[in-house]
Amino acid sequence: MSNQAIIQHLESFIPLKGTEKALLEERLVSRPIKRKEKILIAGEVCKHYTFVAQGCFRMFGVDDKGFEHNIQFTAENEWIADIGSFHSQNQSQLNIEALEAGLVLQIKQQDLYFLYNTIPKLNLIFKVLIELKYIELQNRVLQNFSSTAEQRYLGFLEQYPHLSNRLPNTQIASYLGITPEFLSKVRKNIQSNR
């Protein structure tokens, strides 16, 4: 059962009692996802905190010219949500789309709030989870300001080897903030310099 993955994930931070696990599992909804299916569309409210049991997702925004910009990839055993929209219940500006077919476990906002109340240590776990993501994002901002596209690409390959084999370069380019054409040039350059 795929609920096992989420329990194991959470218990890697703090052990949970049997009753706590039961409460949690009651509120998980598992959902198979097709390739290219969107689990959040800009303009909608983000209703779920989503745990990826299988598959790979991207979260992206669309600018005034219609260009898409990936702000995050999420694969197995990680969470994805537009946290701003999830908490405020305002319209999201972001989209979350499956890059592969997969399976997710979702918790609705009210259910997660109930769980925070009933199992206080979940606050600690989710605080740690978001701190880790905050650190990651902060490093990314710094990298973006202080390195060239080539350095950022090499950094990406190093930091996310499990993703770099799995994603089309066009998606990586969008994450790095460059065009696919330029990434192609960068890759050629790296090739010829070794």
Next chain:
Amino acid sequence: MSNQAIIQHLESFIPLKGTEKALLEERLVSRPIKRKEKILIAGEVCKHYTFVAQGCFRMFGVDDKGFEHNIQFTAENEWIADIGSFHSQNQSQLNIEALEAGLVLQIKQQDLYFLYNTIPKLNLIFKVLIELKYIELQNRVLQNFSSTAEQRYLGFLEQYPHLSNRLPNTQIASYLGITPEFLSKVRKNIQSNR
């Protein structure tokens, strides 16, 4: 007493009992800060979670060419720390420097961990705090990818009016990821187009 500011700040999320406030206050260390004083230097471990009671700070990294990149400003009633280094107790790559003379209230790592244990709802408060910062940072990444320097500058003025009057343009330029010379050009352009 400046402890009042921090209590008020925390209670804007959830009320605290008298005993809880006392526990907290016992572990706060207040510290006056001079202009240009650094409360974190790259290479050191980030030992404190710092609440700004008065003044304005910047957190920045330095790249291989020696250029500084501001990743965050923090003024009154906000927290600042290199969260990565604070939790891991590894060397920080970042600096935190006062842009003005001011006053901070600091909590040491062990003390904050003690407080998280003793007053569990602090986990909730600090989870919310970091979620808010995460959202802010995520928006910034998106803005950086999808707008020109001019749009980002105008956005900054709008989003942080209290900071934009208070900071030298050279610091704002560094935050926006452009050179002061180019910001000057941008400002001239804005001027002449209205």
Next chain:
DNA sequence: ATCTACCCTTAACCTAGCTTAAGAAATCAG
């Protein structure tokens, strides 16, 4: 009040990365 250290601006020239276009290769859905 003065000296010093920043800070802001201008301008000429330079470059990393974008745009457009188009063909070849790979992958997906039926």
Next chain:
DNA sequence: CTGATTTCTTAAGCTAGGTTAAGGGTAGAT
């Protein structure tokens, strides 16, 4: 297995923003 859709690459020309250099203005420390 096959057609349709995506993806990757190349190349020529372009532009947002960087670099260097230099002068004048402003604010902090004593």
